[in-house]
Each structure stands twice: as C-alpha cells, then as structure tokens.
Amino acid sequence: MHISKGKDVDLQRSSRDIFTGSVYQHTHIDDATGKRLRINLVKFAPGGRTTWHTHSFEQGLVIVEGRGIVATEAHEHVVEPGDVIVIPPEEKHWHGGTETTSMAHYSINQEGKTTVLEPVEKVLTD
16 A cells, blocks of 8 residues: 655646646656556646647546646636546547636546647637
8 A cells, every 4th residue: 555645745846748837746656656547736827738638548637726727629628626527548638727827636547658749729718
C-alpha cells in the first residue's frame, strides 16, 4: 500500500510540452508507486491549459478548485469543484483554467501514451 498525504503536496511549476501558460503539478502516484495507475494534482493559473492532446487510455478528471474548461473539438464545458469527467481513449481534448479563473483537478490516468498536439488557439467560454 502507498499513501500520499494531501498535507505533503508540493506543487511545482511544470514545463512539460503539453502545458501552456502557468501550470503547477504534484504527482501522487507514478510508475514507482503504482503498477498501472497514475494520479496527479494539476493547478492551472488563469489562461493556463493543456494543448490539444489524446491518450491511448481512458482518463478521469476530478475538479477540486476554481472554474475551468474541459473541451473537445465539438464542445467547451465549464467545470467546477465536484465535477467528474471521463475522457475516452483517443478523444482529442484539452483542459485548463479560463482566461480569468484558475482551476485545479486530479488527473487519473493509466500507463500508456499521450500524444501532444497543437496549442489551443481560441477559447470561447469564460
């Protein structure tokens, strides 16, 4: 068993190529502590977001703070604390803060491939 304590969260600015703007994250479960499961706390500053991307696995997001957007090519969805999202494998999507609000979520992933695509050009919802 592995326990990652919330009181020990140490958000660090991320420079991963999937993120644009100011994004911070803390890894709770990685490949050293979980066989297939990956859990990260990700906090997006206003205007911070992912690029468009896909995963080879099903992804879960649990919104824990702020107000943000989870989008597919067809829809932008405003999300708030308590909202839970399931993104099917290979669905092109992005998520992050709005232009004026921050948002934090837990991402629940599996081992697999993430394909980073183009940056988000225009956000319709705020």
